[in-house]
Structures are given as structure tokens and as C-alpha cells.
Amino acid sequence: MGSSTVVVIGAGQAGCQIASSLREEGFTGRIVLVGAEAHLPYQRPPLSKGHLTGKASRDALWLRPASWFEEQSIEMRTSTRVTHLDTGDRRVLLQNGEALTYDDLVLATGARNRRLRLEGADLEGVLSLRTLDEADEVKARLEQAARVVVVGGGFIGLEVAATAVRLGKHATVVEVADQIMGRVLSGHTAAFLLRAHRARGLEIELTTMVSRIAGVAGRVAAVDTTDGRRFPADLVLVGVGANPNVELAEQAGIELDDGIVVDELLRTSAPHVYAVGDCACAPNPFAGGRRMRLESVQNATAQGRRLAATLAGRPEPFSSVPWFWSDQADIKLQIAGLTTGHTEVVVKGDANSERFSAYCFSQKRLLGVESVNRPADHMAARRLLSGSTSLSPQDVRRDNFDIKRASTGSAPVAP
Structure with a gap:
């Protein structure tokens, strides 16, 4: 791992996570993080909320300070665009004419608004x-x-x-x-x-x-x-909505389908080229194994960590529970799992008090849980979906149902 080079195109949440996790995994080779924006990698969720009101300071947006990239020996290239990808010779060409050779390449190019x-x-x-x-x-x-x-x-x-x-x-x-x-x-x-x-x-x-x-x-x-x-x-x-940034992958002849197609190890159709985050269309075990593209901080972070482990010699299929959140006014909405395609919803709590969770099922199988102002329910739902405990609509309808107990496997379930 000491002499190889990993080039990451895209300096958003996923790209920064790859670089960070590679060092945490003990990777001592060269890491080059290429970003088109003039800024260091930053958090996007506050941009539509606290940043607009001034409650979130600009300095609080940065995922890492400039000194961290130097300390971790990560080459941070801001205001830099990649103009060409050559998967045969394993190199990328930059707008300034420089060529970067790589042993492994990660496409973390994100998406752009429609x-x-x-x-x-x-x-x-x-x-x-x-x-x-x-x-x-x-x-x-x-x-x-x-x-x-x-x-x-x-x-x-x-x-x-x-x-x-x-x-x-x-x-x-x-x-x-x-x-x-x-x-x-x-x-x-x-x-x-x-x-x-x-x-x-x-x-x-x-x-x-x-x-x-x-x-x-x-x-x-x-x-x-x-x-x-x-x-x-x-x-x-x-x-x-948004469209994935796939132009480089398309130019290189990499397989596309609503994003850059990857397998369970986040590998593209080109050797030694991977894709993560908003641009990647990956098989998802929480969607029956079908490929899908998820736009979320959780997905970008989890895929970044998982791929870093793979590049460091610990390959395992990506299988993190999808989750999302949105702060709208004083309402905190949190979603665990993928609830699209549900056929039955069981609600626990009181919508009038603005505190409830909606359990979404398909064919009696729990797909996901939508929680409003109930963060403890959300955390328990993530544990529940990541484990092997099955839960039916009848279980949730019981007066004594407790999702925290259910998430640890200690709650009784209906026969």
C-alpha cells in the first residue's frame, strides 16, 4: 500500500471521506483529491438552512481544515477540472495540461441540479x-x-x-x-x-x-x-431534482444507467476505477438488490468508508442501511430504510403533537420508518433494519410495542 497512488475526482462529502478513511485504514501511498470548486471540502446540509440564516458560521462548514490535508499528506487540488480519463494507461488529464497517473481511481463526481x-x-x-x-x-x-x-x-x-x-x-x-x-x-x-x-x-x-x-x-x-x-x-x-455527473465516465466508455454503474464492491466496468456517492448507481440490499442511485450524506460517507477498506485490502460488499434527514422549520424529519413501494403504513404517535413514526411495509416486510421529531425511534429503526429481527404490522400495532426493545431483539413478536 505504500507505493501506490489513489486519485479521487470530486472533493465533496464522498471524495473527502475516501481520502480520510484511506489514511485511517493505514494506507501510506499517494492520495490526490481533485475538486472543481475553489473551496476546501464542505458540508452541504447547512447550506439550505443555517447558512441562509447566519446561524451556521462559514468556518463550521469545512469538513477538514487546510492544515489537516497537509498533515495527512493528501494533495488537495482545488479549482481543478479533469478534462480526460484514460483507463488504459491509468491516467487523468487536468485542465492545466498536467497528467496524473493512478493505481486506483475513484469517481466521486456528484450530481448537478436540473x-x-x-x-x-x-x-x-x-x-x-x-x-x-x-x-x-x-x-x-x-x-x-x-x-x-x-x-x-x-x-x-x-x-x-x-x-x-x-x-x-x-x-x-x-x-x-x-x-x-x-x-x-x-x-x-x-x-x-x-x-x-x-x-x-x-x-x-x-x-x-x-x-x-x-x-x-x-x-x-x-x-x-x-x-x-x-x-x-x-x-x-x-x-x-438532480442529474449525476457522468461525462468523464461516459467519455471513458464506462457503463452508465442513471449514474455510473458499480457492483457490490463499488467497482465500475473499467479496471481499477470505482465510483461512490451521488454519481454511483449501486446494488442495494434494502431495495431487493436492484441498482439505485442515492443522494444523501449518509450514502456518500458510508460508501467512502467501505471503498477505502476495499482499497486497503479488506473488500466487503457495501450494505449500509440507507437513512436520510431533513430539518424544515422546527420539524426534524428522519427516514431509515427505503420506503418507496410500500403497501401498508402503521403510525405510532400523534401527528397533532408533531411527534410520530410511520412504519412502511410491503407484503408484511418492513421497508423503512419515517420519524417526525422522534430521533430515538430513528436510531432504533436503523438498528432494526441492519439486524435480522423481523417485524410485522401486527407487532407495531400492539399497545405495548417499543421499537427500542424490538431493535435489540428483546420485544415479543406475533406468532
Whole structure:
């Protein structure tokens, strides 16, 4: 391990985790971390919440200080883009003409926000939020805006909209589907969030499609919808999903399918090339083994740790329980497992008190648990899903059901 070189393309959560975990695994070879942004690796979750309000300081965003990269002998290349990948000669070409040779290459290229292909999408004041620079612009414009329209009712859109309301702005979310966060949440939890946000002053328009964005003198003025309504706006945030950054892999002839296809060891179709994080489409045991791409800090971190162990000589299939969280206003939403495709939901707790957990089942098999303001339930659900204890809807419906006991295997289950 002492003489080999690992090059990591992408300096986000996954890329930084790879570099960190390689050193923790005892890897003493050369590590080069290549990032397109000018910044050191940073946390993304605070960008749509605390960073916008000023509660999260800029210094608290960095995953590691600059001195750490020097101490760990990790070559950190910021403001650097890779222009070509040659898997035959095992080298990558940088925009400055430099060639980096590697023994193993990790693609941690992440994803980029989808753009609206509508009239007015390029007006001043129409923004998206994924990077720190984008968050800085949203923050600056949000301070001056009176009316905010968010296109898309997903994680980022709702977090920013809720933050805008807390800052005293008039905020409206326009969502084309018939529920918010429809790709990841059960109908029960989505309906609760809809009521909770509206009660806090956020306007949410479902089954509403944007037809164009109107402007005055090159600056955004309103969002028009296909049903003839107009929502005035000083700031429009677009949050309609993301596409994986696969251009380098595509150029190199690496297999793609909604991301860079990898196996259970996170290997791509090219020898000595791996992929992790938002760009990787990996087999997931919590989705019946089918390949899928997960956009989450947990997935990026867990895959980074697992791949570092593999590169250090301890290969094991990746099988971490997926989990997600979202802080929206004073609501903490946490999801353990993958609840899409569920056919039955059992709720424990009281939605009126804004503290409950929704257990999502398919064919009597627990897929995942959605928890609102019940972090202990969430932690227990992660333990439960990672173990061998089976749980039925009947078990959860019992008056004396305790997920903490169930997660340790000590709770009785129905015959």
C-alpha cells in the first residue's frame, strides 16, 4: 500500500471521506483529491438552512481544515477540472495540461441540479442551490427579497422555503405532483408536512405546473402557471431534482444507467476505477438488490468508508442501511430504510403533537420508518433494519410495542 497512488475526482462529502478513511485504514501511498470548486471540502446540509440564516458560521462548514490535508499528506487540488480519463494507461488529464497517473481511481463526481427549460429560466434572480457559491448568492438575494417562489417540493425546496418564512418572507412552493416529497415519503407523512408547513405560513400549491418565469428589465418578477395563475417573486429557487455527473465516465466508455454503474464492491466496468456517492448507481440490499442511485450524506460517507477498506485490502460488499434527514422549520424529519413501494403504513404517535413514526411495509416486510421529531425511534429503526429481527404490522400495532426493545431483539413478536 505504500507505493501506490489513489486519485479521487470530486472533493465533496464522498471524495473527502475516501481520502480520510484511506489514511485511517493505514494506507501510506499517494492520495490526490481533485475538486472543481475553489473551496476546501464542505458540508452541504447547512447550506439550505443555517447558512441562509447566519446561524451556521462559514468556518463550521469545512469538513477538514487546510492544515489537516497537509498533515495527512493528501494533495488537495482545488479549482481543478479533469478534462480526460484514460483507463488504459491509468491516467487523468487536468485542465492545466498536467497528467496524473493512478493505481486506483475513484469517481466521486456528484450530481448537478436540473434546470428548468422554460421561458425566463435564465432571468436574474432565478437560482438553484447545491454549491457554497450558490448558497452565498441565495443568502444575499434572500436578505433583499420580499416574495420567494420555490419550484419543487423536495428536500431542498422545502428547507429553503421554510427558512424564508422564518426570515419573515412571503414564500410559495409550486409542486407539480399531488404530494410534497412524493419520491421518498409515504402519503401519511407527506400530508402531515403539508399541514404543518401551511400552519406555519408557507403557501404550497400542489398539482401545479410552471409555464414560464416572467421578468422586468432582465430580472425575475413572477412565476406563471399553466392554470393561469401568477405568483409575484423577487427570488425564484428551482429545486426539481438532480442529474449525476457522468461525462468523464461516459467519455471513458464506462457503463452508465442513471449514474455510473458499480457492483457490490463499488467497482465500475473499467479496471481499477470505482465510483461512490451521488454519481454511483449501486446494488442495494434494502431495495431487493436492484441498482439505485442515492443522494444523501449518509450514502456518500458510508460508501467512502467501505471503498477505502476495499482499497486497503479488506473488500466487503457495501450494505449500509440507507437513512436520510431533513430539518424544515422546527420539524426534524428522519427516514431509515427505503420506503418507496410500500403497501401498508402503521403510525405510532400523534401527528397533532408533531411527534410520530410511520412504519412502511410491503407484503408484511418492513421497508423503512419515517420519524417526525422522534430521533430515538430513528436510531432504533436503523438498528432494526441492519439486524435480522423481523417485524410485522401486527407487532407495531400492539399497545405495548417499543421499537427500542424490538431493535435489540428483546420485544415479543406475533406468532
